[in-house]
Amino acid sequence: MATGVIRSIGGFYAEVTVQEQHIDELTITQHPVERGGAITDHAFKMPSQLNIDIGNSAAYLDQSGSSIDQAYNDLLNLMIGVNLLTVQTGKRLYQNMLIKSLRVNTDQKTENVLSVSMQLQEVFLVDTSTTPLPSNSVAAKPQSTASTTNTGTKSLVSASGS
Numbered sequence: 035m036a037t038g039v040i041r042s043i044g045g046f047y048a049e050v051t052v053q054e055q056h057i058d059e060l061t062i063t064q065h066p067v068e069r070g071g072a073i074t075d076h077a078f079k080m081p082s083q084l085n086i087d088i089g090n091s092a093a094y095l096d097q098s099g100s101s102i103d104q105a106y107n108d109l110l111n112l113m114i115g116v117n118l119l120t121v122q123t124g125k126r127l128y129q130n131m132l133i134k135s136l137r138v139n140t141d142q143k144t145e146n147v148l149s150v151s152m153q154l155q156e157v158f159l160v161d162t163s164t165t166p167l168p169s170n171s172v173a174a175k176p177q178s179t180a181s182t183t184n185t186g187t188k189s190l191v192s193a194s195g196s
Contacts, residue, residue: 041088043154044112044119044131046105048088054123057083081156084121084128092146102148109136109150121154130157 041051059080064072095105112119113133121128137151 039122039124041124042120042122043086043088043109043133043152044117044121046108046112048090048150049094050089051124052087052089053085054087054125055085056123056125057085081158082128082131083134083156084123084131084154085151086123086154087149087151089150090148095148102146105148106138106150109133109152118157119154128154128156130159131155132157 041048060077061080062074063076064074066072090102090105092102095101100108113136116132118129119131119133121131131154134153134155139149139151
Protein backbone atom coordinates (compact mmCIF):
# COMPACT_ATOMS: atom_id res chain seq x y z
CA MET A 35 0.00 0.00 0.00
CA ALA A 36 1.47 3.38 -1.02
CA THR A 37 1.56 6.19 1.48
CA GLY A 38 0.88 9.81 0.63
CA VAL A 39 3.35 12.64 0.87
CA ILE A 40 3.47 14.28 4.28
CA ARG A 41 2.74 17.93 3.58
CA SER A 42 4.53 20.50 5.67
CA ILE A 43 4.68 24.29 5.73
CA GLY A 44 7.77 25.28 7.67
CA GLY A 45 7.19 22.46 10.15
CA PHE A 46 3.43 23.08 10.41
CA TYR A 47 1.44 19.99 9.49
CA ALA A 48 -2.12 20.10 8.21
CA GLU A 49 -4.62 17.34 8.83
CA VAL A 50 -6.25 17.97 5.44
CA THR A 51 -4.98 19.69 2.30
CA VAL A 52 -8.02 20.79 0.35
CA GLN A 53 -6.25 22.37 -2.60
CA GLU A 54 -2.80 23.32 -3.86
CA GLN A 55 -2.22 25.75 -6.72
CA HIS A 56 1.34 25.93 -8.05
CA ILE A 57 2.26 29.01 -10.11
CA ASP A 58 5.50 29.29 -12.09
CA GLU A 59 5.94 32.11 -14.60
CA LEU A 60 8.59 33.22 -17.05
CA THR A 61 8.78 36.91 -17.96
CA ILE A 62 9.67 37.43 -21.60
CA THR A 63 10.80 40.95 -22.43
CA GLN A 64 9.45 42.79 -25.47
CA HIS A 65 10.85 45.94 -27.03
CA PRO A 66 9.12 47.78 -29.91
CA VAL A 67 11.24 48.52 -32.97
CA GLU A 68 10.71 50.78 -36.01
CA ARG A 69 7.89 49.25 -37.96
CA GLY A 70 5.60 48.11 -35.18
CA GLY A 71 7.26 44.80 -34.44
CA ALA A 72 8.45 43.78 -31.01
CA ILE A 73 11.69 41.96 -30.37
CA THR A 74 12.48 39.65 -27.49
CA ASP A 75 16.01 39.59 -26.19
CA HIS A 76 15.69 38.25 -22.68
CA ALA A 77 13.61 36.05 -20.40
CA PHE A 78 13.77 35.39 -16.67
CA LYS A 79 11.95 33.24 -14.14
CA MET A 80 9.68 34.93 -11.66
CA PRO A 81 9.54 33.64 -8.06
CA SER A 82 7.35 30.56 -7.67
CA GLN A 83 4.04 31.06 -5.92
CA LEU A 84 1.90 28.59 -4.03
CA ASN A 85 -1.72 28.95 -2.96
CA ILE A 86 -2.78 26.28 -0.53
CA ASP A 87 -5.97 25.58 1.42
CA ILE A 88 -5.55 23.45 4.55
CA GLY A 89 -7.67 22.40 7.48
CA ASN A 90 -7.22 21.06 11.00
CA SER A 91 -9.95 19.86 13.33
CA ALA A 92 -9.93 20.61 17.04
CA ALA A 93 -9.65 16.84 17.71
CA TYR A 94 -6.54 16.52 15.51
CA LEU A 95 -4.91 19.52 17.15
CA ASP A 96 -5.74 18.23 20.65
CA GLN A 97 -3.81 15.05 19.85
CA SER A 98 -0.71 17.13 19.13
CA GLY A 99 -1.14 19.18 22.30
CA SER A 100 -2.32 22.29 20.49
CA SER A 101 -5.55 24.19 19.96
CA ILE A 102 -7.14 26.00 17.05
CA ASP A 103 -6.04 29.36 18.49
CA GLN A 104 -2.47 28.15 19.03
CA ALA A 105 -2.21 26.62 15.55
CA TYR A 106 -3.47 29.85 13.99
CA ASN A 107 -0.96 31.86 16.06
CA ASP A 108 1.81 29.48 14.97
CA LEU A 109 1.01 30.25 11.32
CA LEU A 110 0.81 33.99 12.02
CA ASN A 111 4.21 33.86 13.73
CA LEU A 112 5.71 32.06 10.73
CA MET A 113 4.42 34.88 8.53
CA ILE A 114 5.18 37.85 10.79
CA GLY A 115 8.64 36.51 11.65
CA VAL A 116 9.54 36.63 7.94
CA ASN A 117 10.95 33.13 8.25
CA LEU A 118 12.20 31.45 5.08
CA LEU A 119 10.25 28.20 4.95
CA THR A 120 10.64 24.81 3.36
CA VAL A 121 7.27 23.67 2.02
CA GLN A 122 6.51 20.09 0.99
CA THR A 123 3.40 19.68 -1.14
CA GLY A 124 2.00 16.65 -2.93
CA LYS A 125 3.82 17.68 -6.11
CA ARG A 126 6.98 19.50 -5.12
CA LEU A 127 9.46 20.57 -2.46
CA TYR A 128 9.88 24.36 -2.23
CA GLN A 129 12.79 26.12 -0.54
CA ASN A 130 13.02 29.75 0.64
CA MET A 131 9.30 30.48 0.74
CA LEU A 132 7.56 33.29 2.65
CA ILE A 133 3.92 33.38 3.69
CA LYS A 134 2.48 36.32 1.77
CA SER A 135 -1.05 36.11 3.16
CA LEU A 136 -3.25 34.05 5.47
CA ARG A 137 -7.04 33.92 5.26
CA VAL A 138 -9.09 32.20 7.94
CA ASN A 139 -12.87 32.04 7.64
CA THR A 140 -15.03 31.00 10.56
CA ASP A 141 -18.79 30.50 10.60
CA GLN A 142 -21.18 28.32 12.62
CA LYS A 143 -20.17 25.21 10.64
CA THR A 144 -16.42 25.77 11.00
CA GLU A 145 -16.22 27.09 14.57
CA ASN A 146 -14.26 24.00 15.69
CA VAL A 147 -12.07 23.81 12.59
CA LEU A 148 -9.04 25.79 11.53
CA SER A 149 -9.58 26.36 7.81
CA VAL A 150 -6.75 28.40 6.26
CA SER A 151 -6.10 29.71 2.77
CA MET A 152 -2.57 30.95 2.33
CA GLN A 153 -0.38 32.38 -0.38
CA LEU A 154 3.34 31.72 -0.33
CA GLN A 155 6.05 33.16 -2.56
CA GLU A 156 9.60 32.07 -3.25
CA VAL A 157 12.47 34.39 -2.35
CA PHE A 158 15.54 34.40 -4.58
CA LEU A 159 18.73 34.66 -2.53
CA VAL A 160 21.88 36.02 -4.12
CA ASP A 161 25.45 36.51 -2.99
CA THR A 162 27.05 39.88 -3.51
CA SER A 163 30.72 40.65 -3.93
CA THR A 164 32.78 43.81 -3.86
CA THR A 165 35.49 45.03 -6.17
CA PRO A 166 38.08 47.46 -4.86
CA LEU A 167 38.30 50.78 -6.69
CA PRO A 168 41.66 52.15 -7.83
CA SER A 169 43.30 54.58 -5.48
CA ASN A 170 42.47 58.28 -5.83
CA SER A 171 45.92 59.00 -7.27
CA VAL A 172 45.29 56.58 -10.15
CA ALA A 173 41.72 57.76 -10.79
CA ALA A 174 42.65 61.46 -10.64
CA LYS A 175 44.60 61.35 -13.96
CA PRO A 176 43.12 58.62 -16.17
CA GLN A 177 44.78 60.06 -19.30
CA SER A 178 48.20 59.26 -17.85
CA THR A 179 47.41 56.16 -15.76
CA ALA A 180 44.92 54.22 -17.90
CA SER A 181 45.99 51.84 -20.63
CA THR A 182 45.23 52.75 -24.25
CA THR A 183 42.93 50.79 -26.51
CA ASN A 184 43.03 50.71 -30.31
CA THR A 185 39.49 51.52 -31.49
CA GLY A 186 40.25 51.56 -35.22
CA THR A 187 40.27 54.30 -37.85
CA LYS A 188 37.67 57.07 -37.58
CA SER A 189 36.31 59.17 -40.44
CA LEU A 190 33.76 61.95 -40.69
CA VAL A 191 30.56 61.28 -42.66
CA SER A 192 27.99 64.01 -43.31
CA ALA A 193 24.37 63.56 -42.24
CA SER A 194 23.26 63.41 -45.88
CA GLY A 195 25.46 60.37 -46.42
CA SER A 196 27.77 61.92 -49.02
